[in-house]
Amino acid sequence: MTQVLASGLAMGCVYALVGLSFILIYNATHGLNFAHGEFVMLAGFILYSAVDAGAPMWLAALATLGCMGVFGLVFQRLVFYPLRDRPFLAFVIATIGFGIFARNLALLVWGPNPLKVPSFFTATAVSLLGATLTPEHLFIIATTAVVLVTQYLLFFHTALGRGLRATAQNPEMAQLLGIRQNRMIAITFVLSAMLAGLAGVLVAPIFLIDTELGGAVILKAFIAIIIGGFGSIPGAVLGGLIVGLLEILVAVHVSSTYKDAIAFGVFILVLLVFPRGLLGGPVEDRV
Amino acid sequence: MPLLQVEGLRAGHGQGADVLHGISLTVAEGELVCLIGANGAGKTTLLRTIMGLVKPRAGRVQFAGREIAGMATASIARLGASLVPEGRGVFPGLTVLDNLRLAATPWGGTGVALQAELDRVFALFPILAERRAQLAWSLSGGQQQMLAIGRALVTRPKLLLLDEPSLGLAPNLVEQVFDTLAEINRLGVSTLLVEQNALMALDVSHRGYVLELGRIVAADTAAALRDDARVQGAYLGG
Numbered sequence: 001m002t003q004v005l006a007s008g009l010a011m012g013c014v015y016a017l018v019g020l021s022f023i024l025i026y027n028a029t030h031g032l033n034f035a036h037g038e039f040v041m042l043a044g045f046i047l048y049s050a051v052d053a054g055a056p057m058w059l060a061a062l063a064t065l066g067c068m069g070v071f072g073l074v075f076q077r078l079v080f081y082p083l084r085d086r087p088f089l090a091f092v093i094a095t096i097g098f099g100i101f102a103r104n105l106a107l108l109v110w111g112p113n114p115l116k117v118p119s120f121f122t123a124t125a126v127s128l129l130g131a132t133l134t135p136e137h138l139f140i141i142a143t144t145a146v147v148l149v150t151q152y153l154l155f156f157h158t159a160l161g162r163g164l165r166a167t168a169q170n171p172e173m174a175q176l177l178g179i180r181q182n183r184m185i186a187i188t189f190v191l192s193a194m195l196a197g198l199a200g201v202l203v204a205p206i207f208l209i210d211t212e213l214g215g216a217v218i219l220k221a222f223i224a225i226i227i228g229g230f231g232s233i234p235g236a237v238l239g240g241l242i243v244g245l246l247e248i249l250v251a252v253h254v255s256s257t258y259k260d261a262i263a264f265g266v267f268i269l270v271l272l273v274f275p276r277g278l279l280g281g282p283v284e285d286r287v
Numbered sequence: 288m289p290l291l292q293v294e295g296l297r298a299g300h301g302q303g304a305d306v307l308h309g310i311s312l313t314v315a316e317g318e319l320v321c322l323i324g325a326n327g328a329g330k331t332t333l334l335r336t337i338m339g340l341v342k343p344r345a346g347r348v349q350f351a352g353r354e355i356a357g358m359a360t361a362s363i364a365r366l367g368a369s370l371v372p373e374g375r376g377v378f379p380g381l382t383v384l385d386n387l388r389l390a391a392t393p394w395g396g397t398g399v400a401l402q403a404e405l406d407r408v409f410a411l412f413p414i415l416a417e418r419r420a421q422l423a424w425s426l427s428g429g430q431q432q433m434l435a436i437g438r439a440l441v442t443r444p445k446l447l448l449l450d451e452p453s454l455g456l457a458p459n460l461v462e463q464v465f466d467t468l469a470e471i472n473r474l475g476v477s478t479l480l481v482e483q484n485a486l487m488a489l490d491v492s493h494r495g496y497v498l499e500l501g502r503i504v505a506a507d508t509a510a511a512l513r514d515d516a517r518v519q520g521a522y523l524g525g
């Protein structure tokens with residue numbers, strides 16, 4: 001049972017990272033990045049290439065995160081920035097287009113066959129409190145916890161974090177206080193791409209890497225975001241954990257064939273009871 | 288050369304017709320100047336154009352010896368112009384303290400220097416000190432206005448621009464806000480005050496301008512404007 005919970009929590013952490021990184025961009029720009037799943041996919045492929053080039057796993061992971069940061073900046077410059085004053089839908093469509101482009105590019109570069117990266121660990125099982133757990137799952141949970149705490153500190157205890165939150169809440173007023181909006185948005189994209197990339201790095205060893213890697217994760221992350229309350233970062237995290245746990249519990253105890261259908265059922269139920277999601281506060285919280 | 292010099296400024300919204308039809312005005316170092324005018328005269332548009340939120344179509348805006356027409360808003364703010372916008376613009380989901388700390392961005396203030404600015408604001412508005420840990424949306428309208436003004440002071444402005452700070456406040460609070468603005472000005476902050484509440488605005492100002500449909504129709508000392516028959520008829524209720 002502990003094993004099952006750990007694996008559910010681990011997947012939940014991945015959904016949480018993807019969901020919250022998606023929401024970072026949404027809060028800062030009101031843009032919906034429909035290429036976000038491809039961010040995760042791209043990180044998986046970059047990780048594979050780094051390992052393939054002979055880098056040890058930890059170095060490959062760091063290199064991937066670095067690449068994703070740069071990628072976030074480039075994405076911001078090429079996809080977001082030119083459309084920043086256009087209607088909402090322009091960016092959405094551009095990201096959908098970019099997603100298709102990225103998947104096809106990946107197909108060209110890395111081929112259609114699913115790729116495998118080694119585990120971060122040599123051990124296949126660790127004992128903790130009498131239970132036998134997969135080190136990979138514990139690693140995902142621990143890494144996510146550290147990242148969430150770091151992000152909280154960044155957002156709530158640094159000047160940069162205040163600037164990021166202010167820009168998300170009222171970009172015009174932030175500029176009136178001398179905060180450079182474009183810089184804040186660029187930083188947001190870098191952070192977001194790195195967090196999505198981290199999710200990719202964390203799942204790559206337990207999944208196979210192919211062009212569907214992002215799609216598998218992003219759908220659950222969307223459900224997590226909506227269950228948690230659209231726009232709420234704690235909500236995205238809570239929603240992610242719920243979806244991860246629910247998915248595994250249903251698969252183990254009910255039916256693994258229908259786990260997605262049942263997850264959707266619960267999703268609809270939550271929305272019926274909490275139309276704004278679990279942590280979807282009053283509108284003033286964000287706007 | 289005055290601190291702010293606007294000459295022949297034209298501006299409008301989007302593709303729309305001009306809202307400002309060639310505005311010229313100045314604010315000298317240390318002055319408190321008010322701009323009065325009816326609904327829709329273009330007061331807000333003028334302040335927003337000075338701050339670069341609306342792009343000027345023609346004319347010049349010089350501030351602290353630099354041409355700022357066409358500059359990015361954040362750069363204008365960093366030169367020392369601070370706008371308290373209509374509706375106050377506090378960050379609702381940030382604490383009172385974070386709202387204030389953020390405002391040190393133009394001069395990169397931290398540590399002791401920032402704390403000194405915060406203490407000055409708290410001395411001016413003790414209620415903000417009491418509520419420093421509260422989220423800004425939970426403040427009353429009057430407290431939000433104090434926060435907005437206090438926040439503008441933390442930017443260490445050379446020029447403070449205020450867009451109808453009395454709007455939506457109870458009469459006793461309005462008086463308090465105007466007293467505070469006069470006090471801030473006495474401490475050396477040049478101020479451009481936009482108001483519909485003409486009488487009170489003229490009471491605290493050195494000079495005033497009257498804006499009608501995007502044109503300056505009168506400019507004089509505050510005392511002279513108060514006695515001007517046209518101004519009395521239109522803005523001072525007879």
Ligand SMILES: Nc1ncnc2c1ncn2[C@@H]1O[C@H](COP(=O)(O)OP(=O)(O)OP(=O)(O)O)[C@@H](O)[C@H]1O
Nearest residue numbers: 300303306324325326327328329330331332333483
């Ligand atoms: N964002 C906008 N888009 C289009 N037109 C606008 C916009 N804001 C203001 N206007 C128009 O510009 C003109 C001047 O408006 P402005 O808000 O500058 O007046 P104001 O003097 O500040 O009025 P008030 O006393 O109501 O605040 C009005 O005709 C208004 O309809």
Ligand SMILES: [Mg+2]
Nearest residue numbers: 330331332373
């Ligand atoms: Mg106005």
